[in-house]
Amino acid sequence: MAFCTIPTCGYSRKIYKKFHFLVNFSSSCALKTANIVGESSNDYNYIELQHRMRRSAASGDLGESLYTLDIMKNISGRPTVYDFNSLMHCCLKSRSVPFQELMDVYTEMKRFGPVPNASTFNTLLNGARVLGTMRDALHIAREMWGSGFVPSFKSLSRMLKRSLLTGSLDDALDVFELMFGMRYFPTESTLSTFIWMLSKAGMICEASRLFSALLDKGYFYGGHTFSPILWALCKSDQPYVALQLLYSMRKKGVIPNVCSYTALIYGFSRAGYWEDVFRCLDEMKSNECKPNVITYTVVIKFLCNSGRMVDALYFLDKMEKEGCYPDLLAYNVILREVSCKGSMTDICELIQVIEQKGLLPDLYTYAALGGGMLKRGKVGIAHDVLLYVISKGCMDVVVFNLYLRCLCHDNQSREALCLLSKMVEVGFQPNNISYNTVLYGFCRENNVEESLGLLDRFEWPKGPDMVSFNTILSAACKQGNSSIIRRILYRMESERLSLTLLVRLV
Incomplete structure (x- = not known):
């Protein structure tokens, strides 16, 4: 032929x-x-x-x-x-x-x-998954099912895990929907990761529907899988929605654990609903779910934030009586509040208690002490505390920023600028707070023109922010420097920053 x-x-x-x-x-x-x-x-x-x-x-x-x-x-x-x-x-x-x-x-x-045939679909399905083209893999899986062949649980489970690994939550939801239609259900560890990622991304409704759908099919998972949804709701200021969801899940057989209750306590404490906080603590005990260190530390933290120092100390004592011994984080929270409002005697006594408990002060301890002293105007004490930490080589950006504030409050803004420059040269990475602190120092000393020049000299992580401009603008307004005011407003407009000022122009 x-x-x-x-x-x-x-x-x-x-x-x-x-x-x-x-x-x-x-x-x-x-x-x-x-x-x-x-x-x-x-x-x-x-x-x-x-x-x-x-x-x-x-x-x-x-x-x-x-x-x-x-x-x-x-x-x-x-x-x-x-x-x-x-x-x-x-x-x-x-x-x-x-x-x-x-x-x-x-x-x-x-x-x-x-x-x-089935081998055609499996070859393409595995190939798409390995190459990471999840939309193609999902399309092939649907085509396979529509052609009378059933994708294996292993293949779809791997697709789900790959989607979660790459953070493609929309793809993961589509894969889960396909699995659910085939009566394939993910393992508990995969589901926990999935719900945690959805909750963290603010996709609370999707996480709740996913969990509820599995419960309706008779698949029961522990409270640790459900807790991230409660945390997401409470962090978004919806503690009562979280409470209703918890009761709904209890009716379906889900047993809340200490993490579930701690999420509710966090939400109510943050909102200042203290009666609900205490009810949650009582309900935990009635359900034989003992509060842990994290639970009590959350309560202590928000009591301190609310200025209820006596109540915070009561819960600190209550922890120990229940055999739930406070860790350094709990003491750091108390120390911060005592440093801001208590007497020097109270501060010394608390530091002595920390040492007696065998706890070694960390950066947060010194930051709490230094920040509290600085807030109450004890600049000299704050300076000495923070300088001691820095001299030991133990420093993070929070401690460094507090030290810069000490220098600027002591009219040493040029020393602060020099220190900032040296730290950048050795690889330290300041943040916007670091640079804004120095700007504040220069403006405080009426060096507004120089502070304006620093806007372009600093190596901002993401550029100057509203605090940067408002710091200079406020100082310029107080001086009546119309030239700098116009330049700042023009700069803000050119960088498309909102002209809704955070300062009162005087």
Whole structure:
């Protein structure tokens, strides 16, 4: 049979053009390829053509592979779906063929044959998952199910985990919906991660619906899986919604744990609903769920924030009586409040208690002490405390910023600027608070013009913010410096910052 009369493979001209192997059915082409094709279909060696096709696919030459499959048509019943599956497998293994081109081959198979089988779908599904093209993997999984084949739990579970690993929550929700329709349910660890990520991203409704749907199917998970939803609600100032959800889940058989109750206590404490806080503590005990250090520390922290120091100390004592010994974090919270409002005697006594408990002060301890002293105007004490920490080589950006504030409050803004520059040279990374503190120092000393120049000298992480501009603008207004006022307003407008000022222009 002459090559020019070989029946063409039943694929559209589009796919031939795309892969640049459209056969030129001219006489010159026929003569050129006659020595390859031979005189009769009986001359074709199917095994040899298979090897040739696989070699081409393994090298990433999809066009040559499809061309070889086209030649196989001269052998009765060839090429088979298994030949196409082998082509896809080798192309995927080569990692040189764009996945969309294999999807085009799959589309042509659906139109002209051979009909894709389970192996076709599994090959494409695993390939898309490995390559990270999750939308394609999801499409193949749906096509597979619609064609009467059921994707394995292992494949869909891996797709779900891959989506979570890359943070693609929308893809993860779509994969879960597909799994749910097939009565596949994720493992508890995967579900916990999924719900935690949804809750952290603010997708609380999706997390709740997902958890409820599994409960309705009779799959019960522990309170640790459910707690992230409560935390997300309470952090978004919806403690009563969280409480209603907790009661709803209890009716379905979910047993709240200490983390669940602590989330509610956090939400009510943050909102200042202390009667609800105390009710939650009582309910925990009645349900044999003992508050832990985190639970009590949350209560103590917000009591201190509310100025209820006596109540905070009561709960600190209550912790110890219940055998729940406070850690350094709980003492740091108390120390911060005592440093702001208590007497020096109270501060010394508390530090002595911390040492007696065998707890070693950390950066937060010194930051609480130094920050409290600074807040109450004891700049000298704060300076000495923070300088001691820095001299020991134990410093973070919070301690450093407090020390800069001490210098600026002591009219040493140039020393603060010099220290900031030296720290940047040795690799320390200040934040906007660091730079704004120095700006405040210069403005406080009426060096407004210089502070304006510092805006461009500083290596801002993300550029100056509203605090930066308002600091200079406030000082300029107090001086009546209309030139700097105009320059600041122009700069704010050019950087598209809101002109809703945080300062009162005087």
